[in-house]
Amino acid sequence: MTSHSPTSPRLTPSRAGAQILQAHLGTGGDIFYLSPRSPVGSVPIRGGVPVLFPQFADRGPLPKHGLARTALWALVQESKSDEAHSAVFELALAPRPLGVWPHAAHLILQAEASLHGLRLCLQITNTGSSAFSWTGGLHPYFAVDDVQTCSLTGLAGLRVQDRYDPCLSTEPGGAPNWNGQPVERLYGACPPLTLFTGSRALAITANGFEQWMVWNPGHDGGDALPDLPTGDWRRFVCIEPVCVSHPVSLLPGQVFTGTLDIRVLPYAPTSGESA
Numbered sequence: 001m002t003s004h005s006p007t008s009p010r011l012t013p014s015r016a017g018a019q020i021l022q023a024h025l026g027t028g029g030d031i032f033y034l035s036p037r038s039p040v041g042s043v044p045i046r047g048g049v050p051v052l053f054p055q056f057a058d059r060g061p062l063p064k065h066g067l068a069r070t071a072l073w074a075l076v077q078e079s080k081s082d083e084a085h086s087a088v089f090e091l092a093l094a095p096r097p098l099g100v101w102p103h104a105a106h107l108i109l110q111a112e113a114s115l116h117g118l119r120l121c122l123q124i125t126n127t128g129s130s131a132f133s134w135t136g137g138l139h140p141y142f143a144v145d146d147v148q149t150c151s152l153t154g155l156a157g158l159r160v161q162d163r164y165d166p167c168l169s170t171e172p173g174g175a176p177n178w179n180g181q182p183v184e185r186l187y188g189a190c191p192p193l194t195l196f197t198g199s200r201a202l203a204i205t206a207n208g209f210e211q212w213m214v215w216n217p218g219h220d221g222g223d224a225l226p227d228l229p230t231g232d233w234r235r236f237v238c239i240e241p242v243c244v245s246h247p248v249s250l251l252p253g254q255v256f257t258g259t260l261d262i263r264v265l266p267y268a269p270t271s272g273e274s275a
């Protein structure tokens, strides 16, 4: 058995959905929320980083959030040292009967936790003979001390679609209204963000993806989820790098690459935070 320092970066990778269930970033601690409840039905564990492909949420005929998050991926590479932990998963999605997904794709998810942070890279190749379009991305559940007092900067002024406020067209900035109401906002771009969780600050950067989705089910919605303990809706916010409004078209042989980088910033919890 190999020992490692408690400050070594560590991942908890799962072949089910290529889900990174947890990332321990040394002195930055565990950065994801992971529900202690078992999933109900054929859905993934709630928490960590589910992979969404080829359909975002219920915007299409496929099961919610597509086929990749419930598929069994191959863990093709894993390496651990005191300074890093990396894992590489692969999945070949074959055409489905009945024409629901008549395409072929090869997916690679690379995850690397290092002393500097966490990098996730999703690569999607069209391995079939016809073009297809997809929506989806990554769905990280960032752990926060209390969603009602955490803050997120970098979104002010962006175009936004709010599921619960169709009149809102521009993100006003300031503290998000995480006061127990559900939040589901799809932004028109994917700029760098900073999340103040209450005990740490995270720099969150995405490339290749086109939009941020920010989601929290709120008090009633969270407590209605059978795989979430009562009150745990307060302990996470999902900040998801996605492609939704403009489905990504891939010709045969074409490759999409999207990355998510998370860095733990020096942070004193008493310092002021503003949007």
Ligand SMILES: O=P(O)(O)OC[C@H]1O[C@@H](O)[C@H](O)[C@@H](O)[C@@H]1O
Pocket (backbone or CB within 6 Å): 057, 064, 065, 139, 184, 213, 215, 240
């Ligand atoms: O409960 P699920 O299937 O994991 O989905 C969680 C949420 O994921 C978000 O990305 C969607 O915007 C929400 O509509 C959805 O409810």
